[in-house]
Amino acid sequence: MQIQPILAALRRHKAGTLLIALQIALTLAIVCNALFIIHQRLSHLSEPSGVDEANLFVIENFWGVQYSTQEASSEIKADLAALRQLPAVEDAAPSNSYPLRGGGWDNFISLTPEQIKPTTDASVYISDESLIHTLGVKLIAGRDFTPDEVRDMGTRENIHPPVVIVSKAMADKLFPDGNALGKPLYSMSAEPTVIIGIVERLQREEVNTWSAPFVNQSLIWPMRQAIPIGLYYIVRAKPGQLAAAMQEAPKALYGRNRMRIIDSHDGLLSFAQVRQRAYNRDRGMAVLLGIICVVLLAITGAGIVGLTSFWVGQRRKQIGVRRALGATHRDILHYFLTENLLISLGGIAVGVLLTFGLNLWLVTRFELRVMPLAYVLSGVVILLLLGQGAVFAPALRASRVSPVEATRPV
Amino acid sequence: MLAYYFRLGVRSLLRNPILTMLMVLTIGIGVASSMTTYAVFRAVSANPLPEKSLQLFAPQIDIWGPQSRAQGADMPDALTYTDAMALLRDKKARRQTAIYPVNLTLVPQDERSEPFAINGYAAYADFFSMFKAPFLYGGAWNMAQDDTHAAVVVISSQLNQQLFQGSDSVGSTIRLDDHDYEIVGVVDGWNPKPRFYDVNNSDGFNDAPDIFLPFTRGIDLQINTNGNTNCYGSAGRNPGFDGFIHSDCAWVSYWAELPDAKAEAAYRDYLTNYAADQNRAGRFHWKPYITLRNLVEWLDYEKVVPPETRISLWLSLGFLLVCLINTIGLMLAKFMRRAGEIGVRRALGASRKEIWTQFLFEAAMVGVGGGVVGVVFTGLGALSVGLVFEPDIARLARVNTGLIGLTLVCALVSTLAAAFYPIWRASRVQPAWQLKSN
Numbered sequence: 006m007q008i009q010p011i012l013a014a015l016r017r018h019k020a021g022t023l024l025i026a027l028q029i030a031l032t033l034a035i036v037c038n039a040l041f042i043i044h045q046r047l048s049h050l051s052e053p054s055g056v057d058e059a060n061l062f063v064i065e066n067f068w069g070v071q072y073s074t075q076e077a078s079s080e081i082k083a084d085l086a087a088l089r090q091l092p093a094v095e096d097a098a099p100s101n102s103y104p105l106r107g108g109g110w111d112n113f114i115s116l117t118p119e120q121i122k123p124t125t126d127a128s129v130y131i132s133d134e135s136l137i138h139t140l141g142v143k144l145i146a147g148r149d150f151t152p153d154e155v156r157d158m159g160t161r162e163n164i165h166p167p168v169v170i171v172s173k174a175m176a177d178k179l180f181p182d183g184n185a186l187g188k189p190l191y192s193m194s195a196e197p198t199v200i201i202g203i204v205e206r207l208q209r210e211e212v213n214t215w216s217a218p219f220v221n222q223s224l225i226w227p228m229r230q231a232i233p234i235g236l237y238y239i240v241r242a243k244p245g246q247l248a249a250a251m252q253e254a255p256k257a258l259y260g261r262n263r264m265r266i267i268d269s270h271d272g273l274l275s276f277a278q279v280r281q282r283a284y285n286r287d288r289g290m291a292v293l294l295g296i297i298c299v300v301l302l303a304i305t306g307a308g309i310v311g312l313t314s315f316w317v318g319q320r321r322k323q324i325g326v327r328r329a330l331g332a333t334h335r336d337i338l339h340y341f342l343t344e345n346l347l348i349s350l351g352g353i354a355v356g357v358l359l360t361f362g363l364n365l366w367l368v369t370r371f372e373l374r375v376m377p378l379a380y381v382l383s384g385v386v387i388l389l390l391l392g393q394g395a396v397f398a399p400a401l402r403a404s405r406v407s408p409v410e411a412t413r414p415v
Numbered sequence: 416m417l418a419y420y421f422r423l424g425v426r427s428l429l430r431n432p433i434l435t436m437l438m439v440l441t442i443g444i445g446v447a448s449s450m451t452t453y454a455v456f457r458a459v460s461a462n463p464l465p466e467k468s469l470q471l472f473a474p475q476i477d478i479w480g481p482q483s484r485a486q487g488a489d490m491p492d493a494l495t496y497t498d499a500m501a502l503l504r505d506k507k508a509r510r511q512t513a514i515y516p517v518n519l520t521l522v523p524q525d526e527r528s529e530p531f532a533i534n535g536y537a538a539y540a541d542f543f544s545m546f547k548a549p550f551l552y553g554g555a556w557n558m559a560q561d562d563t564h565a566a567v568v569v570i571s572s573q574l575n576q577q578l579f580q581g582s583d584s585v586g587s588t589i590r591l592d593d594h595d596y597e598i599v600g601v602v603d604g605w606n607p608k609p610r611f612y613d614v615n616n617s618d619g620f621n622d623a624p625d626i627f628l629p630f631t632r633g634i635d636l637q638i639n640t641n642g643n644t645n646c647y648g649s650a651g652r653n654p655g656f657d658g659f660i661h662s663d664c665a666w667v668s669y670w671a672e673l674p675d676a677k678a679e680a681a682y683r684d685y686l687t688n689y690a691a692d693q694n695r696a697g698r699f700h701w702k703p704y705i706t707l708r709n710l711v712e713w714l715d716y717e718k719v720v721p722p723e724t725r726i727s728l729w730l731s732l733g734f735l736l737v738c739l740i741n742t743i744g745l746m747l748a749k750f751m752r753r754a755g756e757i758g759v760r761r762a763l764g765a766s767r768k769e770i771w772t773q774f775l776f777e778a779a780m781v782g783v784g785g786g787v788v789g790v791v792f793t794g795l796g797a798l799s800v801g802l803v804f805e806p807d808i809a810r811l812a813r814v815n816t817g818l819i820g821l822t823l824v825c826a827l828v829s830t831l832a833a834a835f836y837p838i839w840r841a842s843r844v845q846p847a848w849q850l851k852s853n
Contacts, residue, residue: 020747021744021747021748024740024741024744024747028737028740028741031733031736031737031740032737035733035737039730067518067520069520069529069530070593071593113647122482122485160639160655160656161639161654161656161658161659162654163658163659193646193647232639233592234639263529266529266530266531268532286721286723286805289723289802289803289804290723290726290803292803293802294730297448297731297734300444300734301734301737304444304737304741305737305741307437307441308441308740308741308745311744311748312744312745312748315748315749315752316748318752319751319752367726371725
């Protein structure tokens with residue numbers, strides 16, 4: 006295939022050529038960056054939380070009465086007993102929060118009491134000896150709490166329990182040598198708290214950008230949140246009985262003591278809903294960008310079809326002449342395919358620069374990471390295929406132009 | 416003549432219905448995506464109190480020292496109780512208030528109704544006049560009631576509707592967390608978006624708060640903050656509510672009204688001196704460091720506009736740009752295909768200006784078509800923004816007449832801009848050349 010005549014022809018259609026090339030360049034830049042963001046968001050979305058999500062739900066329980074610490078504590082114990090008696094319930098635990106809640110309590114963690122700059126930051130969960138079983142997290146070292154280690158925590162009490170269970174991510178961060186068990190850590194207090202257990206994975210309460218450096222770093226303290234406002238109950242249903250358990254649980258609680266508030270909208274959430282809320286933004290961005298990519302590619306494809314059709318229409322006479330001079334169907338088809346390839350390559354050359362420019366701008370402006378080359382390569386392939394695909398129909402029509410056209414006036 | 420151009424345009428557009436559809440759809444989709452994301456962006460980046468936004472200020476004081484600000488962390492975006500009380504005592508601003516969010520249980524008088532949770536704020540009397548809260552009934556409590564820790568409350572019109580069927584409830588009593596409060600005022604559907612005075616605790620786009628009660632009363636009753644509490648250091652604190660409020664934990668929002676630049680400068684000096692005094696008293700051990708941001712700067716500092724909204728707006732604009740380039744290409748094809756027709760018209764005496772008018776007319780028709788498609792898609796977009804943004808933010812994107820008008824104008828203007836080059840080319844067609852080649 007001769008490229009020279011194609012280039013010569015393109016020189017006579019500068020505007021159209023430039024427009025298609027520019028469109029391809031911009032599409033490449035937007036699609037590559039969008040794909041990159043989609044991938045980042047989706048991988049964030051599928052991060053495991055470490056808990057038995059399929060069977061878990063949470064109840065946000067506000068008290069309707071201003072209980073004292075003792076009263077609240079015994080109410081909580083009675084509530085838990087009532088929950089555990091339900092046929093569909095496997096276990097239940099009291100808590101101040103739960104993974105992926107979207108915010109809550111986190112503490113700076115240091116290795117020595119006098120340390121000024123903290124070593125890391127931990128999401129804080131407080132609960133009793135039933136939390137680990139209820140969440141279904143795996144204890145990989147040490148032991149669980151014993152019932153006598155669990156204390157009641159009243160309003161604004163400043164307790165620093167002597168023992169703590171930490172997530173493996175947290176243990177590894179504090180003690181990279183892997184000997185965290187039995188070691189003390191200091192959490193905004195001069196009193197040590199000793200690591201007695203390590204769980205395999207326990208995601209933090211919030212998964213936003215701020216929290217990203219501390220992903221999966223969390224700790225559990227043996228305390229019951231016996232404050233007048235209320236607390237969360239984390240409930241694990243027996244396998245396959247989540248819906249039944251979610252229906253029974255609030256009834257059982259109201260049946261036992263109706264002076265409480267479980268919000269009809271947010272008070273009862275399955276873990277699937279929790280996850281959906283936590284990653285709402287990530288999923289939303291991925292959906293939006295996906296739609297933009299698809300529509301953008303469709304529009305660029307349609308634009309190529311439109312302009313090539315116009316060119317074919319314009320050149321019927323020339324095509325006829327070529328056919329009359331012995332060019333085959335295939336030659337004509339190849340001519341238009343090659344023409345598109347040349348334009349696409351030109352557009353892609355500019356587009357790659359634009360892609361990296363846009364990525365750089367997103368990096369500085371929105372704290373995105375630098376894009377790996379693979380995205381650009383896949384973007385290039387997508388656009389080349391799109392161009393060839395879009396040009397195929399008009400090119401086929403061109404190849405069917407009869408040599409007789411050469412003799413007709415346009 | 417215009418009617419003639421209109422007929423010409425219609426005929427030309429109908430001659431290639433697919434190409435026309437493609438142009439109209441391209442413009443429509445491009446404009447709609449920009450308009451939908453713009454509607455969200457406009458809502459979240461709105462100035463909630465334009466007439467006073469440059470007179471309201473939120474101070475920050477470096478209470479934990481420079482080490483706490485290492486690694487890109489900043490000072491806490493609230494004050495400690497101690498500092499907030501000191502600033503309130505000095506009353507150096509025209510108006511000032513300390514604020515913290517509360518969550519309480521409302522026990523209805525009616526024995527059969529179940530108690531329910533309500534939320535609101537503990538604040539000072541100045542709060543309402545500073546932030547221009549409109550009242551349906553009654554008004555704010557007064558400063559004397561701040562000083563006497565009065566058991567009074569201002570409720571929202573929504574709560575008033577729920578409890579009193581919308582009648583004037585001033586003077587009635589409601590029971591919150593086992594304590595009675597006398598209603599002194601009902602605010603009239605007041606919920607600035609973003610809720611600038613609470614963006615350090617929330618995203619700023621929640622439902623309206625139900626109640627406001629005196630800060631001093633809230634502290635008396637040991638009502639906990641429902642917002643963020645930020646603590647630092649290993650010194651710990653004394654147990655109980657008293658230990659908490661006298662600790663170095665930051666949890667009190669603070670706003671000052673400073674009418675002009677002079678007052679602002681004076682307040683800055685005052686804050687710096689205050690921090691220096693804390694140094695002398697041995698509480699701080701570092702160079703005084705304070706900030707004072709006005710409402711607009713504060714919203715920016717608190718990153719109230721989610722990055723997602725910005726990214727989507729920019730992407731949609733990029734998308735619109737590609738759509739326009741696409742339209743330029745298609746129009747170029749369409750107009751140049753009629754070079755022969757143009758040649759004949761020019762040869763018969765039509766001026767370049769007339770060619771311009773004719774094709775502008777045709778482009779305008781495409782623009783209007785794109786606008787109509789754009790309005791439909793913007794409507795669909797506004798309905799489905801819930802897929803992309805959180806419910807609090809998604810519901811801000813409403814299609815109103817302003818947005819519809821903007822969509823139409825945007826479609827028309829961008830189509831005409833896109834048509835500029837193709838029309839210029841069309842008007843340059845040499846009649847002699849066209850006639851000759853035939």
